[in-house]
Amino acid sequence: MMSDAVIVEDDPFFRKELAHLLTAIPGVEVTGAFSKGEEFLTQVQKLQPAVLFLDVGLPGITGIEVADCVRRDFPYMEIVFITADENHIKAAFHLYASDFITKPLDSDRLHQTMARIIRKLSVLGAKIELNCEEKIEILSQEDIYMVEALAKKTVIYTTIRKFTCLHSMKDMEDRLDKSLFHRTSRSYLVNLKLVEGIKSYTRTSYQIVFKSRDYQAYLQKGLYPEFRKRIKALSGARGGEI
Numbered sequence: 387m388m389s390d391a392v393i394v395e396d397d398p399f400f401r402k403e404l405a406h407l408l409t410a411i412p413g414v415e416v417t418g419a420f421s422k423g424e425e426f427l428t429q430v431q432k433l434q435p436a437v438l439f440l441d442v443g444l445p446g447i448t449g450i451e452v453a454d455c456v457r458r459d460f461p462y463m464e465i466v467f468i469t470a471d472e473n474h475i476k477a478a479f480h481l482y483a484s485d486f487i488t489k490p491l492d493s494d495r496l497h498q499t500m501a502r503i504i505r506k507l508s509v510l511g512a513k514i515e516l517n518c519e520e521k522i523e524i525l526s527q528e529d530i531y532m533v534e535a536l537a538k539k540t541v542i543y544t545t546i547r548k549f550t551c552l553h554s555m556k557d558m559e560d561r562l563d564k565s566l567f568h569r570t571s572r573s574y575l576v577n578l579k580l581v582e583g584i585k586s587y588t589r590t591s592y593q594i595v596f597k598s599r600d601y602q603a604y605l606q607k608g609l610y611p612e613f614r615k616r617i618k619a620l621s622g623a624r625g626g627e628i
Contacts, residue, residue: 389504392418392435394426394452395468396444400489404439404468407493411500421445423452430456435463436507437484437500442469453481461545461580461597462528464503482579514561516542516551523549527566531596532603533558533575543601568616570594570605578620 391408393416395401405416418433420426423444438456440449453465465481470489485499516523525544534541535555542549553561559575569575571591580597584605587593592610594603605613 389413389436389500389507390415390417390433391437391439392416392420392426392433393439394420394423394444394449395439395441396421397441400491404491404496407491407496408439408500411497413504414500423447423449427452427455430460434460437464437466437503439466439468442467442471450477450481453483457481458598464507466499466503516553518549518551523551527563527577528579530562530567531577531580531599531601532594533562533567534603535573543599545599566620568613570603570609570613574603574605576603578616581617 391414393401393404393408395404398421401419401421405419408414408416414437417435418426418429420429421444423440424446426438438453440452442449444452449467449469453467456463456465461482464484466484467486468489468491469486472486472488475486484503485495487495487499513524514527516525523542529544529546531543531545533555534543536550538554539550540553540555540558542551551558555573555575559567559569562575566577566579567575568578574594576594576596580599581594582597583595584592585595587604590607592605592607594605596603
């Protein structure tokens with residue numbers, strides 16, 4: 387599986403060095419390089435890279451601001467910050483950055499980071515086939531926000547729409563990546579990577595808030611400790627807590 391990468395870095399020499407190191411990694415292709423965040427954002431819809439390498443101290447809008455814009459429409463894009471300034475680590479992981487590599491560039495660390503990302507993308511990029519009444523739907527797990535039980539069927543909520551499939555909740559729980567999806571009640575299975583937060587709903591439940599979508603799922607309060615543990619593990623316990 388080929389992973390396309392884009393670099394946003396204002397230093398032309400460092401940008402060239404990074405591109406050279408990345409293209410030497412099997413399975414990685416550099417499809418774009420920009421010196422300013424604004425330039426990249428005008429092309430992000432067209433390029434939609436699997437991995438984005440961002441300098442923090444860019445001219446104009448910062449790398450952190452670029453990442454914040456990207457996260458609104460591309461919650462699954464892998465973002466790697468590379469910078470000499472370590473003061474933004476907390477903000478980087480709040481944006482679910484895959485890594486924060488300091489300059490001068492450590493090529494071994496870069497290879498380790500890309501190996502981990504490639505392994506992850508190979509899992510998430512796998513297609514899942516879902517039987518529906520009129521046809522078979524084929525989609526990536528990363529596009530699923532949540533699954534809701536509907537009698538012996540389920541409703542699948544994706545980045546762009548929702549639809550009903552003939553699989554039971556138990557079947558969906560078995561088929562989806564268990565490191566990413568978590569059962570929050572009898573009726574809901576949610577994509578932890580796309581959870582933005584929770585808020586009190588009733589005496590026995592929380593309402594789950596998703597990134598960039600107004601979908602509604604619920605978490606039983608008795609299941610909160612395990613939910614919180616899973617969220618912290620997914621974000622490396624560095625991107626804030628729920």
